[in-house]
Amino acid sequence: MKNIPFKTFWVTEESDGSFKNQIIQRSTDDLTQNGVLVKVAYSSLNYKDALSATGNKGVTRHYPHTPGIDAAGTIVESNSDKFQPGDQVIITGYDLGMNTMGGFGEYINVPAEWVVPLPDSLSLKESMVLGTAGFTAALSIHHLLRCNQKPADGPLLVTGASGGVGSISVAIASKLGFDVTASSGKADQHEYLRILGAKTIISRTEVDDLSGRMLLRPQWAAAIDTVGGNTLSTILKSLKTHGNAASCGNVASPLLNTSVFPFILNGVNLLGVNSATTPLPLRLKLWQNLANKWKPDFQNINTQIVALNEIQLSIEKILKGEITGRVILEHNHNL
Numbered sequence: 001m002k003n004i005p006f007k008t009f010w011v012t013e014e015s016d017g018s019f020k021n022q023i024i025q026r027s028t029d030d031l032t033q034n035g036v037l038v039k040v041a042y043s044s045l046n047y048k049d050a051l052s053a054t055g056n057k058g059v060t061r062h063y064p065h066t067p068g069i070d071a072a073g074t075i076v077e078s079n080s081d082k083f084q085p086g087d088q089v090i091i092t093g094y095d096l097g098m099n100t101m102g103g104f105g106e107y108i109n110v111p112a113e114w115v116v117p118l119p120d121s122l123s124l125k126e127s128m129v130l131g132t133a134g135f136t137a138a139l140s141i142h143h144l145l146r147c148n149q150k151p152a153d154g155p156l157l158v159t160g161a162s163g164g165v166g167s168i169s170v171a172i173a174s175k176l177g178f179d180v181t182a183s184s185g186k187a188d189q190h191e192y193l194r195i196l197g198a199k200t201i202i203s204r205t206e207v208d209d210l211s212g213r214m215l216l217r218p219q220w221a222a223a224i225d226t227v228g229g230n231t232l233s234t235i236l237k238s239l240k241t242h243g244n245a246a247s248c249g250n251v252a253s254p255l256l257n258t259s260v261f262p263f264i265l266n267g268v269n270l271l272g273v274n275s276a277t278t279p280l281p282l283r284l285k286l287w288q289n290l291a292n293k294w295k296p297d298f299q300n301i302n303t304q305i306v307a308l309n310e311i312q313l314s315i316e317k318i319l320k321g322e323i324t325g326r327v328i329l330e331h332n333h334n335l
């Protein structure tokens, strides 16, 4: 075992119940020895990381803790013959950054079963521009496709479109030939959404029906919803017959108020998306898709690179819904 000192973002629970964070030095020996030690080059900021960083016990039960559900880097030590020191790898989801010390530290130690080899046609940095957000977008699209969704069926709605999952969903779905409608609360991001491939852009208030009606005018053949709450309720009422909605987020609310009419009169499908628990064979297949035929044009994705000492500002912004695109943490940034 190597005893390597490293820097990490460290969240502590104070005696008054508040949560604080600072950057401290730890040693790789302090990490739970799960089998594979990885030197993290890049992580990324997801909404869940912001929850973990601010004491959300639904995400992280025990503190002190290092968030970061995404990591890309190089293997230093491995107890598995599948991986050798020097291999470049991606780790997203499972328990990383939740109750296992995550990618906001310069080293992680994870089980070999969580590790995905970096596909040939992706760089470490590109893999984190995608990260859990890109993987969740790919998984959402996978669920729509397994329900036989086709571009000819009609428009595909993406909500929270300027965010991480939303941006990459717009980019991939339009690359696959779907007529994408992007719903956004940010009037100044319409040009960005068009560049990503959205044909139509609507305000998020247009997917927030307050009429109390059980069904609405059918508008979309499919949807990828990152918002939840009344937005998802509105989507279900507005899907075309046999439409499909992939539910992957809850930035507005985890609650869902619906009737059975969208299901029993219009035959719509509500598809659950959980990136963290995706089995390895599907995980490997989706990363290959992301690296090849579904690969978005990275130049179009609004990407901000930050250093460890800058991540706190981005955490505050993502909690206020102010992030556009992706925030990437580069561990040797500014050195």
Ligand SMILES: NC(=O)c1ccc[n+]([C@@H]2O[C@H](COP(=O)([O-])OP(=O)(O)OC[C@H]3O[C@@H](n4cnc5c(N)ncnc54)[C@H](OP(=O)(O)O)[C@@H]3O)[C@@H](O)[C@H]2O)c1
Pocket (backbone or CB within 6 Å): 045, 046, 047, 048, 132, 133, 136, 159, 160, 161, 162, 163, 164, 165, 166, 183, 184, 185, 186, 204, 226, 227, 247, 248, 249, 250, 251, 252, 273, 274, 275, 276, 318, 320, 321, 322, 323, 324, 325
């Ligand atoms: N199921 C899974 O496996 C999985 C994986 C990753 C993420 N998620 C979830 O997906 C959601 C999005 O994650 P993310 O990382 O993409 O977050 P993000 O980058 O912050 O994007 C969320 C977007 O939602 C919109 N939004 C924010 N607050 C809103 C509100 N109150 N009402 C309506 N829209 C609002 C904003 O976009 P506009 O301004 O463009 O509307 C915002 O940019 C989160 O709930 C996250 O937990 C789930």
